[in-house]
Amino acid sequence: MAVSALLGEKLACRRGFKLLFEQLDVTARSGRALLVVGPNGAGKSSLLRILSGLLGATEGKVRLDGPGLEAADAGVGEHIHYLGHEDAVKGALTVRANLAFWRTVLGPTGLPVEDALDEVGLGGLGGLRAQVLSAGQKRRLAIARLLVSRRPVWVLDEPTTALDVKAQARFAAFGRGHLAEGGILIAATHAPLDLGDVDELRLGGVG
């Protein structure tokens, strides 16, 4: 199903006693990347979780625009890939079994598992227990989830953390490919992501 935009309308987020933001409008359009930037603690991760439907906004609402999506308010999450700080890797399972699990859960609409492992540079490591992967390799495995299941909206929290230069370049190529196909990419980041011309949303003023 095509998604032409993800929209956050007059969003507010309170965490504990702290009001992180209010009256915040967010627009992320098909074929565009929106980078959420700002100092530590500004609320970037909180905003991404709200946009993904994982955290309720204190005020405001999130909706998707696109043909046939008028009634989809309640089902925003099924169109979204969310990658958080945690890589959601099950250490006791093999690398291959981890990705196969996600492919089943998210929908087997993308690459086969072995192809996705090759794409992220984990080819040959599929039989290893995931707990022995390095931090960067775990991140690569998390990124492979984007490839095994096709979803129009990617919401990514610091996606290149722990990635080496080559893996960062690979990630950027996946992101540009997603955008070229009309996807939406929203990322919180402290580092440039090499996604070409991007939109930017700054939280928290000057840090």
Ligand SMILES: Nc1ncnc2c1ncn2[C@@H]1O[C@H](COP(=O)(O)OP(=O)(O)OP(=O)(O)O)[C@@H](O)[C@H]1O
């Ligand atoms: N469950 C929670 N309860 C109370 N406060 C929280 C909770 N989660 C986050 N916070 C607070 O909300 C603020 C924003 O956190 P958030 O993780 O959204 O920031 P961020 O901009 O992503 O930061 P960073 O750049 O360090 O990742 C922080 O002050 C944090 O301590």
